[in-house]
Every structure is written in structure tokens, then in C-alpha cells.
Amino acid sequence: MGSINQNLLIWDSIGSPEPGHRKVVLWRSFSSKEYPNAVSMPKLIEKDAIEIKNRFLSLIYDLGFKKCNGRSVIDHMQLRSGFNYWWLSLIIEKCNYSKSTWINDAIRLLAFEKWITEKNIKNLELVSANTSLANCIRVWCEKKEIKFSWQRLPKMKDSKSIFRRFYGYLPIPLQALVWFVFYFVSRWPLRGKGLEEWKSTKGRITFVSYFFNLEPESAASGRYENRFWAYLPNLLKRDGITTNWLHLYNYKKDDISPSAKNAADTILRFNQKSRGKQIHITLDSFLGWQVAIRSLLDWIRLLKAARKLKKVRFLDIGEEFNLRPLIEIDLKESLYGHTALNNLIHFNLFEEALRLLPKQKKCIYLQENQGWEFALIQAWKLVSKGDLIGVPHSTVRFWDLRYFFDNRSYNSDISNQLPRPDMVAVNGKAARNSYLQGGYPQNELVNVEALRYLHLNTFFEKQESLLNDRGSFTVLVLGDYLAENTHHQMSILEKAFPFFSSSVYLIVKSHPNCPVNAADYPSLNLKISMDSISTLLNDCDVAYTSNVTSAAIDAYYSGLPVISILSPSTLNMSPLRGIERVEFISTADELVNSLDKVQTVSRKKTNPEDYFWLDPALPRWKKLLGNN
Numbered sequence: 001m002g003s004i005n006q007n008l009l010i011w012d013s014i015g016s017p018e019p020g021h022r023k024v025v026l027w028r029s030f031s032s033k034e035y036p037n038a039v040s041m042p043k044l045i046e047k048d049a050i051e052i053k054n055r056f057l058s059l060i061y062d063l064g065f066k067k068c069n070g071r072s073v074i075d076h077m078q079l080r081s082g083f084n085y086w087w088l089s090l091i092i093e094k095c096n097y098s099k100s101t102w103i104n105d106a107i108r109l110l111a112f113e114k115w116i117t118e119k120n121i122k123n124l125e126l127v128s129a130n131t132s133l134a135n136c137i138r139v140w141c142e143k144k145e146i147k148f149s150w151q152r153l154p155k156m157k158d159s160k161s162i163f164r165r166f167y168g169y170l171p172i173p174l175q176a177l178v179w180f181v182f183y184f185v186s187r188w189p190l191r192g193k194g195l196e197e198w199k200s201t202k203g204r205i206t207f208v209s210y211f212f213n214l215e216p217e218s219a220a221s222g223r224y225e226n227r228f229w230a231y232l233p234n235l236l237k238r239d240g241i242t243t244n245w246l247h248l249y250n251y252k253k254d255d256i257s258p259s260a261k262n263a264a265d266t267i268l269r270f271n272q273k274s275r276g277k278q279i280h281i282t283l284d285s286f287l288g289w290q291v292a293i294r295s296l297l298d299w300i301r302l303l304k305a306a307r308k309l310k311k312v313r314f315l316d317i318g319e320e321f322n323l324r325p326l327i328e329i330d331l332k333e334s335l336y337g338h339t340a341l342n343n344l345i346h347f348n349l350f351e352e353a354l355r356l357l358p359k360q361k362k363c364i365y366l367q368e369n370q371g372w373e374f375a376l377i378q379a380w381k382l383v384s385k386g387d388l389i390g391v392p393h394s395t396v397r398f399w400d401l402r403y404f405f406d407n408r409s410y411n412s413d414i415s416n417q418l419p420r421p422d423m424v425a426v427n428g429k430a431a432r433n434s435y436l437q438g439g440y441p442q443n444e445l446v447n448v449e450a451l452r453y454l455h456l457n458t459f460f461e462k463q464e465s466l467l468n469d470r471g472s473f474t475v476l477v478l479g480d481y482l483a484e485n486t487h488h489q490m491s492i493l494e495k496a497f498p499f500f501s502s503s504v505y506l507i508v509k510s511h512p513n514c515p516v517n518a519a520d521y522p523s524l525n526l527k528i529s530m531d532s533i534s535t536l537l538n539d540c541d542v543a544y545t546s547n548v549t550s551a552a553i554d555a556y557y558s559g560l561p562v563i564s565i566l567s568p569s570t571l572n573m574s575p576l577r578g579i580e581r582v583e584f585i586s587t588a589d590e591l592v593n594s595l596d597k598v599q600t601v602s603r604k605k606t607n608p609e610d611y612f613w614l615d616p617a618l619p620r621w622k623k624l625l626g627n628n
Helices: 041-047 049-064 102-116 131-144 162-169 172-190 195-199 216-221 232-238 260-274 289-310 324-335 338-356 371-382 429-437 456-466 483-499 533-537 551-557 588-600 619-625
Strands: 006-011 023-026 078-080 121-128 147-152 205-210 243-248 278-282 362-366 387-391 423-426 445-447 473-478 504-509 526-528 542-545 562-565 582-585
Touching: 023 041, 041 049, 041 102, 049 102, 078 289, 102 131, 102 324, 121 131, 131 147, 131 324, 162 172, 172 260, 172 289, 172 338, 195 278, 195 338, 216 260, 232 243, 260 278, 289 324, 289 338, 324 338, 338 371, 362 371, 371 387, 423 429, 429 445, 445 619, 456 551, 473 483, 473 533, 473 551, 483 562, 483 588, 504 533, 533 551, 542 551, 542 588, 551 562, 562 588, 582 588
Parallel strands: 006 023, 006 121, 121 147, 205 243, 205 362, 243 278, 362 387, 387 423, 423 445, 473 504, 473 542, 504 526, 542 562, 562 582
Antiparallel strands: none
16 A cells, blocks of 8 residues: 555546645546646546446446346346346446436546555545536545545536426426327327338338438438438339338437428328338337327336335445446436336337238348337347347447447346347448457357448548648538537637647538537637538548547548547547547647647558448348348
8 A cells, every 4th residue: 555645636627626736636637737647537548448348337237137036137127028128228228428428437437446446545525516426436435434525516507498497307207207298299290101001011121210311302302312321222122122111200300300290291202202112101100099008007017116126225336436326317217217218118119010010031220229229129029020130330439338238248048138139230340340349249240331431432542632732721620419529629629729820721510410600619710511521521631520420430531630539528439449540639739739740741541441341232231131
């Protein structure tokens, strides 16, 4: 044990603490000018990334097998034959990017737990607005006989409407019932749309996909083109193969169909235009009183199971640190809240949809391991149809924990094991290696082309012509899906911009869900562009990307240097993590230095086939679908 008593400050805020502290831990920062010797939790996490990630996955696995009255938590979640709810919960989904941001603090606590070993700490001060984190650290300090103090920072102002704030004050089960009524009322116009075509379809291949990401002009004319699937639907249609398309509608993400009535009209146009070669329907087309009643009965069963588990401390999770204060919100929402009812509605809708669908050879769905997918898997296996195939449609990032599970999850000897599709169709070497390194059974992986990235072949052919001969230097700013991350990215750019050379120009390509307004950043001479990324990449010299966006892949394999900003609130979620010649920065100074660096580095031709399979003839897809 160390010989020097230490006072420790954990700084969970922006900026830097005031001078005078002997030992500082930066909870979500990478560096501090005032404290060059500060310990950075994000850096420690990356140092032991594999170990920490596996420890967290192990904790989640163990939580499901905690015992209550002689039965595991998972067994208590068996609501009826063939349907186990545990796998639909937020705990299993592990969406640390947007839904369950507490996971990032849990990962930091695991890194902190390892670092603090053999440190002789007598006083620990936390500066944070996070009550759950403070409770975790306070309990640990009491156990270790360390004096704990908490400087509570004010939380961000609530920008929600009065109605939403009132809704938030309601008990969680009552919130769920209010949401339940809203769901049925708002989506009722979709009921029955496409139902007759669905029941009489001649197609034996079904796709389950999202209803957004449609090509606007095509949708308006009744042609189904979706960026998730590129030209695969048209290829199958051209070859005379009838397909069925079960769409998940989300009005929040759909500019083309901002209401259920709009979505219903679009479905009708798709079916009329395809003339029986493509059958289109939404999951909400199967809404009805029977689905509503079955969902509520399942919810009552879930509430009874949750009440039994409440009597024991099954929520306790962790070794040195008890992560209960962090995980509790997701557990309550998953067991009592509108998330629970949403998952149950999805299961009952899938059950109804598949019951009415003629026998199928294959079902292909977009795989992100969300709750609705585990509902689909269990409903599909209840009706004993053909092969079920999950397709990770984008990139499989190291820290996107949705794609990873403890290795024990793949042990077929346990009861109520993790529901899995028959196969996972991986779109390149990178995705395949990620699954294998995560312990996924190799015999359940099949290779397909990366439909969303087929255009990268064109980039590769043009890379030689991308060299800068314009006498200026243009930075393409690629924004994030989340407003918080985009604002951080732009704030760093604002601080760095005065130190750029006068010949640097900025073009911003926002994420569709998070538009950037130039008026919000008056000190930057921005050009906001609505052009496609492929067009913009030809006119730019370097890409400055958010930490999460998959557009970084487009930039990298177009031959552009990529500078990616690390977000203080999340882990390194970049799809280019671990790839050479990508600059990761966290401060304005680092951005200036990286930009100077990439202006002097010669470009290197990069082949996207190293990451994705991109044969435009789609031989792997044809083999998978039996279309030879």
C-alpha cells in the first residue's frame, strides 16, 4: 500500500478544477492544462479496454442468474411458454450510446476500481451533477472508511414542455398506461393497411426493417427504395422474386411520413406500384383489441414477477462498487414503465403478424439487438417458420455494447438462454472479426455484401484524383445523431478556428436528425450543405467527424484524412477506432495540431474491401437468399 496519504478529487464536469488539489481524477476528460498529471478515466479505459468491457458483460450476465426463491431472475421473467421478457429489457440491450448512458459511468467505475487498488486515499471529493454516481461512490467510501464529500453541480435546465414535465412526475406504471393509450390512438390509422396482401402473399422471403431512411422521390412515386438495403429490393424484384416487407414505423424519425396517416398512404402506394412483387405492411397494421388485451395481461404478469424480485436485493450488481444506483432507473423502466409496455406490444404484434403470414423460407431483419428484435426472435420460433437471419447493417463498434454478450451466453446447455437468430449476416472482415472476438459461434456467421456502403468502390477508384490543387484547404464537418455531441464538436471547432490558417474553409454536413444552424456559431464561417456525402468528399481535403457517425467510414475510404473528436460523455464509439492514420482529438489545441499534421501528410490509397465486402453483383447475398 502506498505510503503517502492522499486527498483525491474526482472531477465530473467541463473545464478544470481550481488550483490547489494534490491528486485529480478527470472523470470524462482526457487532459487538463492546469493538472498535466491528472488521471484521465477515458485514457485508463482505453488502456485496459478488453478487460473492462468483458468485466461489465460478465456483471450483466450474472445479474440474470441471481437467485430469488430458488429461481433465477431470468426464470422469473418467463411470462408464458416460449416468451421470456428478460431479453427485451434495457439491461440486455445495453445501448450505452443514447438510451442507457449510465453504462458509461459503470465502465468508468470499473476502470477506477482497478486504478484505486493500493492507493492510500483518506479523503475523496466528487464534483458532479450525477446523483446516481455520487451514491455509488459514497457507499464505496463508507465501506473503505474514506471520508466522502460531494459538491453537487446544478443539472441542465429542463427544456421539456409543461405536459412532458407533468407526465414525468407521474408514477412510472401510470406513465406507462398514459403512453399505452397514446400509442394505440396515434397509430390506429395504420390498422389493417396491407393486411389482405400480407395474408395472401406468394413471397417466401420476409424482411423486417425500419420505415424511415426512404428515398423521398421514390417514396412519393410509390417505389420502395431504402438506404438500409440499397438496390437489393429492386434486384430481387427484377429477378421475379416476391418479397414481404414488415416495417417498424417511428414518426419521430420519418420526415416523409410524419404521421400514421401519411405512413398508411405510403404503404398503399408501395403495394399498388409493386403489383404483388413486393408486399409492404407495418407492424402497427396488426393493432387490435386482442393485441391490446394480450399486451396488458403480459404486463400484469410482468408486474407480479417484478414485485417478487423486489423483495430481494437482486438489483445489487458489482464487486467493489455496487452499481445499483446506476442501473435502477433502467430496471424500473424495463419492468414497470412504458418501455415494458412497448416491448410487450411488439411481441404481441409480431406474434399476430407471423400467425397470419404463410409459411416462409427466410426472414431477414436489421440487427442492433434492441428489445423488439428479441421479441421477433421469440415470436418467430414460436410459429416454427424458416431461417431467421440478423443483419448488422452498419458497423460493429468495439464500445457499442449492444452487439456483445458474455461468452457464457452462447452456452446451449443452459435453459432460457439468449435468443439468437439462426444466422448473423456480417458485412465485412471488420464485423466478422468483432463478432468472433466477442465469442459469437463461428458456425452461425455468414458473409454478405455491405449494402449501405457499396458506393465506397467508386470512392476507391477516384482516390488518386482527390489530391488538393485548389490552393485552399477545405474541412468537411460531419455531425452527430445526438445534439449534445454535435454541440461539443462545434464548440471545439469554435475554439480552434482562430488558430487555423486563413485558407481553411468549413463545410458542414449535419446528421438528418440533428441539423446544425450556422447562426448558432457566428464566429465560424460555415457553409451548411445538403449535398450527398459522396459529392462533398470530392470537394474537401479533410473530414472532421463526430465520435459516433458511420460517415467517418465514407471519409476514410474516400482517401481523406480523418480527424475524429472524442466525446466527453461517451466512450470511443468511432467505427475507425484502432485503425491507423485516424487522428482522435479531445481539445481545441489537438484539433489545430492534427489539422496542421494532415495538411503535410501524403495521402495513402485505402481499399474499403479491407473493411467491407463490396461486390456490386451481390454474390454472397444471392447465395444466402437462394437466388442463383
